[in-house]
Amino acid sequence: MSWVLDNLDLIWSLTLVHLRQSLIPIVLGFVISVPIGWIAWRFRLLRSPIVIVTGLLYTIPSLALLAILPGVIGVPAFSEVNLILALTIYAVALLVRSVVDGFDSVDADVRLAAAAMGFGGPRRFFTVDLPLAGPVLLAGLRVTAASTIALATVGVLVGVTNLGYLFTNGLQRRIVAEVFAGMVAVALIALVVDLALVLLGRVLMPWLRAMATRRRGIRIGLGAEATT
């Protein structure tokens, strides 16, 4: 425990670095996955190939990817860019399927109504399809965030410093508290990011709470009118 108290500054600075190295791939992964997932959803023939190929990306061993990528993009292995890119690839691998599922979850009647009201293509995408896919997208994003934050620690094996450093250093020096501190810090980041995503979802999708209240109201036996 004294190791932790003596090294709070180190843990804090590594936490900030770790946060940066995971948030960028989560955001990038999302921005890249939405159009890919939309194409897979919209064009039926492309659906299976896209979902399978992106899904397979996740099976590439992370250490191998971190060793190969520098040669492909021309940055040193210990560069943060290397890690961020690798994590982005894994984020895309996880998210594309969620995006496809998300668009699938949009009620066909609602899409039909939107077309009948006179929504043009792009407008329908941004005001109808995307928000209504939101709950499924958010679920996928939460899994991706947790996975990315945990996975980022492998960066330390190719020389990208983050909270993973506490694992390798703690192991070499046999300081159990250090390894433990790393685990707790990673878990805390994951928890905080998850909470932030949930809150963001509540702000962006206020209609979901209205639906949830109604469902709860019915379950505890109140009439539909009493809850409205």
Add this chain to the structure above:
Amino acid sequence: MIEFADVTKRFPDGTVAVEGFSIVMPARRTTVLVGSSGSGKTTLLRMINRMVDPTSGTVSIDGEDVAGRDPVRLRRSIGYVMQNSGLMPHFTVAENIATVPVLEGASRRDARRRALELMQTVGLDEGMADRYPSQLSGGQQQRVGVARGLAADPNILLMDEPFGAVDPIVRAELQQEVIRLQRELHKTVVFVTHDIDEAFLLGDQVVILETGAQIAQVGSPSEIIEDPASDFVVSFIGADRGRRALRLKQTARGTVVVDTEGRTQGALVAEADAP
């Protein structure tokens, strides 16, 4: 006026939903397309706002072929009310109603004012304006759907089995509401249903359809009941049974009418004027 001229629709999988369909739907009147499933009635309705394009033939509004109109602009100029309301679950009631005005660039304030105005028109409490559709009953949702269809003050209102999913009491209420609205607004309404009673109640012109949108009979409800064109029509409208096959019965207090089951449906108060 909406006119179908020799319209055929063949879907990519080969099914022919509509074949050689022609009709004139007069302006400011309610035309009801009625038929069982597979009669192509919804397909016909969707050809009017180009949700479906005909394989051959033309659909025109006031003499102008809709094929020449931009679909998005055309749809905004035509009200559309569908089954299960088709409301946007993530829009509030007011936002749902004002969908088309907002698409057309109305300011937030104008859109809201228009929405509140329409809520009154269709008999919805203004306090519901900021609720989400999931917080409303089925009947209230359909009212919102009707208000949304009317929001841009379109000349034409298309209604695709709008009351098919609500319970009979609410349906009767909504039907009366449509009759009241039509008396005030005089839209050109095209209404699709499989319920012949609804068709006779709402339609100025009723079109009875067989498979492939073959017209079995067109006419006013009275014309159809008085002179069914075929056995199909007789059996479809139930002219040979129930409360459409009535007999007179003399009682001590006067003449009453009795249905095929022998149940008295009402009393004869006077002879109708000859047409």
